[in-house]
Every structure is written in C-alpha cells, then in structure tokens.
Amino acid sequence: AQSVTQLDSQVPVFEEAPVELRCNYSSSVSVYLFWYVQYPNQGLQLLLKYLSGSTLVKGINGFEAEFNKSQTSFHLRKPSVHISDTAEYFCAVRGANAGGTSYGKLTFGQGTILTVHP
Amino acid sequence: EPEVTQTPSHQVTQMGQEVILRCVPISNHLYFYWYRQILGQKVEFLVSFYNNEISEKSEIFDDQFSVERPDGSNFTLKIRSTKLEDSAMYFCASTRGGSQPQHFGDGTRLSIL
Numbered sequence A: 001a002q003s004v005t006q007l008d009s010q011v012p013v014f015e016e017a018p019v020e021l022r023c024n025y026s027s028s029v030s031v032y033l034f035w036y037v038q039y040p041n042q043g044l045q046l047l048l049k050y051l052s053g054s055t056l057v058k059g060i061n062g063f064e065a066e067f068n069k070s071q072t073s074f075h076l077r078k079p080s081v082h083i084s085d086t087a088e089y090f091c092a093v094r095g096a097n098a099g100g101t102s103y104g105k106l107t108f109g110q111g112t113i114l115t116v117h118p
Numbered sequence B: 001e002p003e004v005t006q007t008p009s010h011q012v013t014q015m016g017q018e019v020i021l022r023c024v025p026i027s028n029h030l031y032f033y034w035y036r037q038i039l040g041q042k043v044e045f046l047v048s049f050y051n052n053e054i055s056e057k058s059e060i061f062d063d064q065f066s067v068e069r070p071d072g073s074n075f076t077l078k079i080r081s082t083k084l085e086d087s088a089m090y091f092c093a094s095t096r097g098g099s100q101p102q103h104f105g106d107g108t109r110l111s112i113l
Helices: none
Strands: A003-006 A010-014 A019-021 A024-025 A031-038 A044-049 A054-060 A064-068 A073-078 A087-095 A112-117 B005-006 B010-013 B019-024 B033-039 B042-050 B054-058 B065-068 B075-079 B088-095 B107-112
Touching: A003 A087, A010 A019, A024 A031, A024 A087, A024 B005, A031 A064, A031 A073, A044 A054, A044 A064, A073 A087, B005 B054, B005 B088, B010 B019, B019 B033, B019 B088, B019 B107, B042 B065, B042 B075, B075 B088
Parallel strands: A010 A112, B010 B107
Antiparallel strands: A003 A024, A019 A073, A024 A073, A031 A044, A031 A087, A054 A064, A064 A073, A087 A112, B005 B019, B019 B075, B033 B042, B033 B088, B042 B054, B065 B075, B088 B107
C-alpha cells in the first residue's frame, strides 16, 4: 500500500516568484510518481511523471520535480510563476509493478492550492 | 489530442434513486478507473477495470456500486440506491497500461438531495 502527504494545503505567492510544492510518499514497493493540476471546474491534467532514470523531471508549463528516494519526496518547483498557474496541485503515486495485484491505481495526496497574486 | 469524456457534467438526484455516470475512455486504452473526490477531501480510488472485469476495488466500492463496459467505447458507473454521502465529483480515467500515466476526464459532479 502507498500513501502520499502534501505538506501544504495552501501556498500563496506573488507573480514571478519561485514556488515549491512539497510531496512525501511512503511505499513498500518501487513507485511511479505523478503531479496533476486541476483548474477550476476542470479535470485532472498531468503535469509530469517520474518513472525511472534521471531524478529531475520536467513537465508542462515550466514545472519540474525532483525524485529523492532517500527522503521519499517528489517536490514540485517552478522558478517563476504566472497568474495562470493558480490551481490545485495533486501529487500521486502508484506501484511500479502494476502486473501484480495492483492494476495501477493511483493514491493521491490531499492537494495544494496554489494562489498566485499580482 | 484524444480525451476522456464524461457525461453529464452535473447530476442532481434524489436520495434512494439510481444514477448512472458515463465515460468514454481514450480509444486505444485498456485499463479504466473510477475515482471520487468529496468536497474538500482527497481524490479516492474506487475501482479499476481491465479485460471486461473488475481488477481491483476499494472499500468504498460496496454492493451499491457497479461498473460496466456495455460496448466498445463506454464505461459506466452505476450507484443503485444513492445516499447523501455519495455526493462528490466522480472522475473517470484510462491508460494504455504499463508505465503510462492515467488520463482523466473533467468529472461528473453528483449532488444527492
């Protein structure tokens, strides 16, 4: 079983400032990690994913995340945010061996609401 | 780019009534999922479906819930006798499998009165 903790429920920042949204996970097996974004009245859109290889992954809209296995973290960063980045961000994890008893279900964190102020 | 589509976007139903939420997954995807998000809470896994059968379900997915893929394109979630606590946003997702990420629809907001 996996669990995900997003340490900040709300993060307010000013436009063009850097931002980091924190995510920690726990799992007894190897995992794949994802960040999704949810704009108001919309579904979940994939921002980026970590499957294997380089621990720094880049996604859409200038976001990136770094997988840290020793700290079981997958923090999301953006060097300069825009007003349009205002949304809720979800970190999610699934077991990497989806051919076993888990058919790839995602376990989500509580979400972090990012509000970008002018 | 192909999308997962869900209908209706908003469903209002009286408690005790049956409701069917509909989803059209991406056409070449093989694994299908339902999740729900109660207002202010986490997105929670309900059920996964592969090869025309349920592959995994959560504790939430009790006997009042069922899923079906009635034809080659639709994937439905039925709630037989709705309760107030079933009010939530329900998301459908699909993936080709392996390490591929899940693609989500825009959700159906279910309101039970």
